Amino acid sequence: MSSNSGNPILVLVDTSPEGQLRAGAGELLGAAASVGSAVALALAPAAQAERLSQELAELGATRVLVADSAAAGNAVIAPLVDALAAAYAQVQPEAVLAPNSIRGRDAAARFAARACLALAVDTVGIDRDAEGIIAHHSVYGGAYLVDSAATTGALVITLRQGSSDARATAQPAQLELLAVQSSGAPDAVITSREEAVIESSRPDLRGADIVVSGGRGLGSGENFSLVESLADALGGAIGASRAAVDAGYVPQTMQVGQTGVTVAPQLYIALGISGAIQHRAGMQTSKTIIAINKDPEAPIFDVADFGVVGDLFTVVPQLVEAIEGKRAN
Amino acid sequence: MRVIVLMKEVPDTYGERAIDLETGLLKRADAEPVLDEITERALEVALRHREAQPGTEVVLLSVGPEGSLPTTLRKGLAMGADRAVHVQDPALLGADLTLTAQVIAAAAKQIGFDLVIAGNVSTDGGGGALPSMLAELLGVAGLAALSSVQIDELTVAGQVNTDVERYEASADLPAVISITEALPDARFPNFKGIMAAKKKPFETLDLQALGLAPGEEEARSIVISAAARPARSAGRRIVDEGDAGQQIAEFLAKNQLIKGH
Ligand SMILES: Cc1cc2nc3c(=O)[nH]c(=O)nc-3n(C[C@H](O)[C@H](O)[C@H](O)COP(=O)(O)OP(=O)(O)OC[C@H]3O[C@@H](n4cnc5c(N)ncnc54)[C@H](O)[C@@H]3O)c2cc1C
Numbered sequence: 001m002s003s004n005s006g007n008p009i010l011v012l013v014d015t016s017p018e019g020q021l022r023a024g025a026g027e028l029l030g031a032a033a034s035v036g037s038a039v040a041l042a043l044a045p046a047a048q049a050e051r052l053s054q055e056l057a058e059l060g061a062t063r064v065l066v067a068d069s070a071a072a073g074n075a076v077i078a079p080l081v082d083a084l085a086a087a088y089a090q091v092q093p094e095a096v097l098a099p100n101s102i103r104g105r106d107a108a109a110r111f112a113a114r115a116c117l118a119l120a121v122d123t124v125g126i127d128r129d130a131e132g133i134i135a136h137h138s139v140y141g142g143a144y145l146v147d148s149a150a151t152t153g154a155l156v157i158t159l160r161q162g163s164s165d166a167r168a169t170a171q172p173a174q175l176e177l178l179a180v181q182s183s184g185a186p187d188a189v190i191t192s193r194e195e196a197v198i199e200s201s202r203p204d205l206r207g208a209d210i211v212v213s214g215g216r217g218l219g220s221g222e223n224f225s226l227v228e229s230l231a232d233a234l235g236g237a238i239g240a241s242r243a244a245v246d247a248g249y250v251p252q253t254m255q256v257g258q259t260g261v262t263v264a265p266q267l268y269i270a271l272g273i274s275g276a277i278q279h280r281a282g283m284q285t286s287k288t289i290i291a292i293n294k295d296p297e298a299p300i301f302d303v304a305d306f307g308v309v310g311d312l313f314t315v316v317p318q319l320v321e322a323i324e325g326k327r328a329n
Numbered sequence: 330m331r332v333i334v335l336m337k338e339v340p341d342t343y344g345e346r347a348i349d350l351e352t353g354l355l356k357r358a359d360a361e362p363v364l365d366e367i368t369e370r371a372l373e374v375a376l377r378h379r380e381a382q383p384g385t386e387v388v389l390l391s392v393g394p395e396g397s398l399p400t401t402l403r404k405g406l407a408m409g410a411d412r413a414v415h416v417q418d419p420a421l422l423g424a425d426l427t428l429t430a431q432v433i434a435a436a437a438k439q440i441g442f443d444l445v446i447a448g449n450v451s452t453d454g455g456g457g458a459l460p461s462m463l464a465e466l467l468g469v470a471g472l473a474a475l476s477s478v479q480i481d482e483l484t485v486a487g488q489v490n491t492d493v494e495r496y497e498a499s500a501d502l503p504a505v506i507s508i509t510e511a512l513p514d515a516r517f518p519n520f521k522g523i524m525a526a527k528k529k530p531f532e533t534l535d536l537q538a539l540g541l542a543p544g545e546e547e548a549r550s551i552v553i554s555a556a557a558r559p560a561r562s563a564g565r566r567i568v569d570e571g572d573a574g575q576q577i578a579e580f581l582a583k584n585q586l587i588k589g590h
Pocket residue numbers: 214215216217218240241242243244255256257258259260261271272273274275276277278279282292293294295298310311312313342366367452
């Protein structure tokens with residue numbers, strides 16, 4: 001949108017310890033730019049500042065503040081909160097936006113508590129009305145849409161990953177190195193760390209257009225290859241029910257539902273998932289839902305646009321073949 | 330060592346949960362109130378620690394209106410917690426996260442603690458912010474979303490798994506941690522526990538008792554509108570007669586859901 005320097009929105013972006021941008025910066029900057037001027041903040045090695053400022057400007061940041069992570073060492077969160085506090089003092093934003101990741105939420109929550117500001121978490125979008133910034137929330141599995149706002153002061157907001165399509169236009173890069181005063185707040189330290197292995201060929205579950213999920217009906221972790229084959233045939237991401245996670249078929253980060261990830265893709269396919277209310281809470285706002293389940297009474301059929309009562313072990317291989325057949329034509 | 334476990338009463342996720350469209354607040358009458366499952370798991374972590382370290386005291390702390398909460402909280406005592414503290418005050422109706430965190434911080438300070446254990450996200454608010462706010466307000470270290478927990482006399486440690494990384498972290502006590510569903514399900518209260526719970530200390534505090542003057546601390550965020558989304562209805566359902574895979578593919582093609590087709 002505009003590059004107006006008024007109405008700054010401070011955007012905390014996630015980076016790896018090496019200073020690589022994590023996915024999601026474009027979404028945050030896009031949301032910020034739709035209500036004001038997006039000012040990005042990253043905690044990263046100073047040597048990466050120049051490159052980061054270019055990447056972030058490309059994604060719509062009108063200014064990029066980089067706080068040097070050298071002094072942060074292995075500290076878990078305080079350096080990020082301190083950086084937010086310093087950036088807030090410098091930018092005087094109308095709102096602060098962070099990803100609703102574990103780290104983004106931790107930092108935003110601590111900062112809001114420290115600065116005594118209102119906090120809106122796990123929002124699905126932001127807007128502006130006559131009185132200022134408002135945050136949209138999707139409550140109780142999407143059954144309700146609720147808007148909130150701050151009564152006084154800036155609103156600190158975390159944005160659910162993959163919830164917003166708005167993207168900003170590129171801006172000229174404008175880098176500022178941010179001096180941060182350490183608060184000396186007690187903090188935890190990271191004692192060991194490894195990057196997760198990301199299946200680069202598959203889209204991220206959060207924000208994917210197509211999600212194929214498997215449940216306890218798959219029967220084993222090996223059988224999850226059926227879910228993978230269908231996801232790959234459609235170019236989709238993989239999800240799971242909590243029963244499948246509890247049984248150890250797949251990692252917890254794949255769980256869709258009340259206490260897992262909430263998704264709202266164009267297409268959601270549930271394989272061997274009964275459709276418990278807590279699972280539906282994480283997927284029932286999907287545009288189109290397809291379910292395959294051998295139990296005709298399974299509640300997943302109540303929300304499915306197309307339901308098949310049948311054995312997934314015969315239906316899915318046939319479906320994959322039929323999709324490839326159609327694509328070949 | 331004293332461990333405070335934050336317990337939250339929520340509408341049962343198995344029921345119909347509703348919001349009052351006038352106030353934007355939960356309609357408490359419409360769904361059965363239960364302890365949020367994740368807070369029961371948090372209690373389980375504390376109880377297992379006490380089994381290993383018998384000198385440990387486990388205190389339940391909950392903020393919420395009078396009514397069902399004392400009964401709900403008793404379940405935690407029946408599971409094995411030593412005592413419970415319930416903070417309730419009419420001034421807290423509509424309290425936002427920031428205010429709730431301030432109240433819990435004041436109560437935790439008054440109780441005294443080495444470790445506070447909370448669930449990572451609740452099933453009604455879904456925020457996952459409160460434990461972090463609490464750590465900040467108490468001026469202690471915090472660890473959010475632990476998938477494993479080790480507690481000793483001086484430190485708490487555990488693993489955090491995210492989409493992009495996995496790390497082990499450790500903090501000196503006192504500290505605030507939140508745990509995920511990767512930790513074990515809570516035990517069921519047995520008959521002996523239920524009987525014993527009736528005699529366990531149960532303290533009720535209002536804002537004044539915590540040294541907070543009602544009205545002085547106010548909610549900084551408010552709900553400005555609430556709307557119900559229309560419920561979804563069932564579509565077409567077929568029974569597989571040998572060609573269901575093909576039929577789904579037809580449906581996908583017709584709806585332009587096969588990329589590159
Ligand atoms: C507080 C709380 C939070 C929760 N959060 C979540 C959450 O985030 N996500 C979640 O998913 N659940 C959640 N749950 C759990 C939820 O209640 C269900 O237990 C869970 O969703 C069940 O998973 P499932 O459908 O895979 O397993 P089941 O309910 O056991 O269903 C398996 C299904 O597979 C079908 N099936 C078996 N074999 C075949 C076959 N060969 N072909 C076709 N179909 C077959 C069966 O008919 C059955 O319907 C939560 C519960 C609570 C209390």
